[in-house]
Amino acid sequence: MEGKYETLMILQESPTSGVFNLILNRPSVSNAMSLDFFSEFPKALDALDHNPNVAIIVLSGAGNHFCGGLDLKTVASIANNSSGDHGRTGERLRRQLKFMQDAITAIERCRKPVIAAIHGECRGLGVDMVTACDIRYCSKDAFFSVKEVDMGITADLGTLQRLPGIVGFGNAMELSLTARRVSGEEAKELGLVSRVFGSREELKEGVGAIAEGIGGKPPLAVVGTKAVMIRSRDLTVEQGLDYVATWNSSMLLSDDLTQTISAYKHKRKPTYAKL
Structure with missing residues (x-):
């Protein structure tokens, strides 16, 4: 356990496993996230x-859904946090949005790979x-569902920037509009x-096995692969x-x-130092 949170839970199912579960933990509201999430999430990842x-x-998400998006009370509090000065209101809102964006980007900053195991609803946030x-x-x-446009919002926490690289520009545009x-x-x-698993139970078991497999690989190679892939996304091939x-x-x-070489020669399982 890495600490206590209002919106999250961290679970290590086996004391000998390197797989840790970071669970969105507001099941009563389909894990719709309050402002507390944006402070807690990067701290938990760090x-x-x-x-x-x-x-x-x-x-993953607790309860029946992965995440229903941003809590509507949070949306309302951000929208109503205005003063008479349009310029100062805009500057304050920009700082708030950058703070929220940074919480999501913390996933990419994390050296360790992060696997999403999604069940039920996954929209917006x-x-x-x-x-x-x-x-x-x-x-x-x-x-x-990239739901923001239905709420009168341009999606602003990373979907419009990352989704095109995953599903292609045309598909991302269609889904977002x-x-x-x-x-x-x-x-x-x-x-x-x-991959799509047949049930939530199969998802948990299947992702757990995949995570254990990756977790057993050479740590420097794993974190290096993530770092190089993310960095290379915005570079030319030569760069x-x-x-x-x-x-x-x-x-x-x-x-x-x-x-790795020694284990291969002696036909044994390699043992790697923790990172």
């Missing part, structure tokens, strides 16, 4: 990132979160998720190759490499 026992993080995750899986009952409901199966066809060459020139000759 704590997990710096915990050497954590190899990989699974992000939920889509912002999962598009920032490294891998996404869902259960058959999951559905997605229509705000339509996308089933788990269609999400798989679009590339939004990598990306230069970046990974620089990365590996400092990280490649590690005990992880020595351990």
